[in-house]
Amino acid sequence: MKIAIVGCGNMGMAFAKSFLQYDLVKKDNLLLIEKSIERSEALKAEKTGVVVDTISSRISDADLIILSVKPQDFSALQDALREAIQPQQVILSIMAGIPISAIQEKLNHRLVIRAMPNTPAMLGMGITGFTAAKEVDLTNLRKVENLINATGRSIFLEDESMLDAVTALSGSGPAYFYYLVKAMVEAGKQMGFDESVASLLVKQTMLGAFHLINTADKSLDDLIKAVASKGGTTEAALKRFEEGELADTLIAGIKAAQVRATELSKS
Numbered sequence: 001m002k003i004a005i006v007g008c009g010n011m012g013m014a015f016a017k018s019f020l021q022y023d024l025v026k027k028d029n030l031l032l033i034e035k036s037i038e039r040s041e042a043l044k045a046e047k048t049g050v051v052v053d054t055i056s057s058r059i060s061d062a063d064l065i066i067l068s069v070k071p072q073d074f075s076a077l078q079d080a081l082r083e084a085i086q087p088q089q090v091i092l093s094i095m096a097g098i099p100i101s102a103i104q105e106k107l108n109h110r111l112v113i114r115a116m117p118n119t120p121a122m123l124g125m126g127i128t129g130f131t132a133a134k135e136v137d138l139t140n141l142r143k144v145e146n147l148i149n150a151t152g153r154s155i156f157l158e159d160e161s162m163l164d165a166v167t168a169l170s171g172s173g174p175a176y177f178y179y180l181v182k183a184m185v186e187a188g189k190q191m192g193f194d195e196s197v198a199s200l201l202v203k204q205t206m207l208g209a210f211h212l213i214n215t216a217d218k219s220l221d222d223l224i225k226a227v228a229s230k231g232g233t234t235e236a237a238l239k240r241f242e243e244g245e246l247a248d249t250l251i252a253g254i255k256a257a258q259v260r261a262t263e264l265s266k267s
């Protein structure tokens with residue numbers, strides 16, 4: 001298989017490296033198109049694939065073209081891509097908020113798959129929601145699904161509009177988790193720990209608690225109950241969270257991300 005990746009930043013390279021790790025593509029068959037000179041020099045030094053700085057007829061060789069530039073950079077490359085694209089090529093877009101119909105129209109091309117991964121894809125521990133134009137056949141869909149699964153797990157969605165919810169929940173999700181971790185570390189510092197000690201206490205707590213979610217065979221409420229003794233310390237914290245409507249604020253924030261994803265897809 002030959003793959004071209006347009007935009008080789010965090011996500012484009014997370015995909016590239018996962019494919020190479022599982023031998024799903026050979027380096028010689030991986031075309032990395034990266035506009036930034038600094039970034040493309042770094043990619044050349046890494047020897048991850050064939051690095052070029054612009055879209056040219058070379059892209060016509062690829063079976064799959066992955067679009068991983070920022071959504072606002074898509075318009076600058078659409079003309080060159082439309083010129084070079086071949087009818088049998090499949091496009092996989094991971095750009096947030098650009099619907100399949102817009103990509104089809106701008107590129108004058110029907111075979112479009114749209115996916116929303118997240119940054120743990122860098123470790124092969126991502127989760128990606130994806131959907132496809134009706135013109136994409138099952139063989140192509142399976143091939144792309146296998147590639148996505150090299151970055152972690154995936155979930156196919158019939159309804160494209162649910163990708164906005166995926167964006168809000170798991171696409172942006174890692175940032176919510178870091179935000180929570182950061183607040184806990186800050187609390188540790190305010191109680192007198194060095195940043196490194198506070199960070200160790202919090203990170204190991206999150207790691208252990210995450211594994212308990214997956215292995216303890218208990219609901220989240222039961223897991224909370226197992227920590228919060230009647231009249232104890234955890235209860236005091238949870239009471240304050242409830243008073244501050246922390247859960248409602250988190251839910252409202254995630255819904256704001258969904259609204260923004262929908263706005264982007266209409267702009």
Ligand SMILES: NC(=O)C1=CN([C@@H]2O[C@H](COP(=O)(O)OP(=O)(O)OC[C@H]3O[C@@H](n4cnc5c(N)ncnc54)[C@H](O)[C@@H]3O)[C@@H](O)[C@H]2O)C=CC1
Binds near residue numbers: 012053068095117
């Ligand atoms: N970062 C995240 O958590 C997630 C990002 N996404 C989507 O992935 C896409 C990429 O995001 P990141 O990798 O975080 O961004 P990034 O900024 O790390 O990478 C984008 C790369 O595209 C390059 N680029 C821009 N215009 C170009 C052009 N005309 N030709 C070739 N290269 C060009 C930039 O130089 C940059 O290296 C975005 O559309 C974003 O919505 C999706 C899921 C999660």
Ligand SMILES: O=C(O)[C@@H]1CCC=N1
Binds near residue numbers: 167171172
């Ligand atoms: O914040 C964003 O727009 C992108 C989409 C999901 C994660 N990052």
